Amino acid sequence: SYVLTQPPSVSVAPGQTARIPCGGNNIGSKSVHWYQQKPGQAPVLVVYDAGDRPAGIPERFSGSNSGNTATLTISRVEVGDEADYYCHVWDSNSDHYVFGTGTKVTVL
Amino acid sequence: EVQLLDSGGGLVQPGGSLRLSCAASGFTFSNYAMSWVRQAPGKGLEWVSHLSGGGGATYYADSVKGRFTISRDNSKNTLYLQMNSLRADDTAVYYCAKVSSLVGGSFPFDYWGQGTPVTVSS
Numbered sequence: 001s002y003v004l005t006q007p008p009s010v011s012v013a014p015g016q017t018a019r020i021p022c023g024g025n026n027i028g029s030k031s032v033h034w035y036q037q038k039p040g041q042a043p044v045l046v047v048y049d050a051g052d053r054p055a056g057i058p059e060r061f062s063g064s065n066s067g068n069t070a071t072l073t074i075s076r077v078e079v080g081d082e083a084d085y086y087c088h089v090w091d092s093n094s095d096h097y098v099f100g101t102g103t104k105v106t107v108l
Numbered sequence: 109e110v111q112l113l114d115s116g117g118g119l120v121q122p123g124g125s126l127r128l129s130c131a132a133s134g135f136t137f138s139n140y141a142m143s144w145v146r147q148a149p150g151k152g153l154e155w156v157s158h159l160s161g162g163g164g165a166t167y168y169a170d171s172v173k174g175r176f177t178i179s180r181d182n183s184k185n186t187l188y189l190q191m192n193s194l195r196a197d198d199t200a201v202y203y204c205a206k207v208s209s210l211v212g213g214s215f216p217f218d219y220w221g222q223g224t225p226v227t228v229s230s
Contacts (some may be wrong), residue, residue, distance in 0.1 A: 001170075033216035035153075042203055042223055043145075043153065048216040086153050090214045095167045097143065097155035 002091040011106045018074040020103045022087035030072060032070040033088040034063060036081075043086065047072060055099035074105070082107050109117040110134040110219045112204050117224030124194050124228070130187040130204030130221055138162070138182040141207035143217060144189050145201035146226075156202070159191065172198075192227045201225050 005023040012018040022032065032050045035043035046057050050065035060075045074081055087100035114130040130142070144156040157178040158167040166178055172175050177190040202224055205217035 031214035031216075035217075037153075042220040043217075044220070045216050045218050048208075055220060084152075086197075088153075088216070090212070091215070096169065097158065097167075099145075099153040099155060102152040 001094055001096065001100050002089070004087055004089065004098055005063055006085075006087060006100040006103045008101070009104045009106060011108055012074075012077045013108050014077055015080060016077055018077050018081070020072040020074075020085050020087075020105065022070045022072070022100045023068055024070070024089065024098075027068055027070050027089065029063075030068045030091075032059075032063065032065050034072045035086045035088060036083045037086065038083045044056045046085075077105075077107055079107050081105060110206065112206060112219055112221035112225040114202065114204050117202060119225045119227045119229065120194055121230050122195060122228055123191045125190070126194065126226060128189040128191065128202055128204075128224055130189075132185045132187065132206070135206070137180075137185040139210055140210040141165075141209060141215075142180065142187045143205045143212075144178065144187075144202060144208055145205055145217070145220075146198075146202045147205075147223075148197070148200040151200075154200070158207070158212055159187070160212055165211060167212075191226070194226075196228050198211035199228050201228060 034047040037043040047063040050063045113131045143158040159178045175193045204221040206219040208218040209215040
């Protein structure tokens with residue numbers, strides 16, 4: 001089955017840039033989506049198709065995808081960006097959706 | 109405004125059954141695929157099941173195949189998850205999610221319900 005690997009945690013100072021990698025075999029050939037989940041809340045879509053943003057999501061959130069790694073980038077990090085972040089793809093070989101292992105972003 | 113209201117969770121004994129519901133509003137329900145996603149306590153997100161807008165395509169995670177059944181009533185704008193033969197490792201918060209396409213595939217989950225907790229314990 002297809003596996004998406006993320007680092008358990010990323011720490012960043014306010015105002016700096018956080019980069020969250022999502023590793024998967026040839027993930028560059030897939031559409032990758034990213035979700036933000038704050039404690040006790042449902043996930044929220046923040047980036048889709050690797051680089052587009054839903055309405056209401058700040059331009060500080062962006063994405064890229066190439067080779068075996070997709071990356072969510074949060075620019076000018078704010079305290080309110082503290083959350084868990086998950087990548088997500090559709091695996092057409094198994095007809096399964098797959099979520100990454102999740103990354104906790106801590107703003108120092 | 110799109111709204112998804114999950115309900116039906118609760119405490120159930122191992123081997124028991126439970127049916128979850130997800131009431132949708134604010135969009136043309138039959139035009140969109142829907143999925144269920146769960147999250148065990150302190151763990152990450154796990155996709156559970158998917159159903160196309162017309163109901164013709166269903167997919168299940170290996171961990172629930174043969175025990176769970178996804179269905180929808182487009183006349184009632186409601187998605188269901190029938191869960192049978194429940195096990196302790198099915199304990200989780202269950203979320204319904206709207207897929208941003210009729211069939212599914214490489215499309216994001218653009219709206220989520222608030223989740224309904226399921227606890228499997230004797």
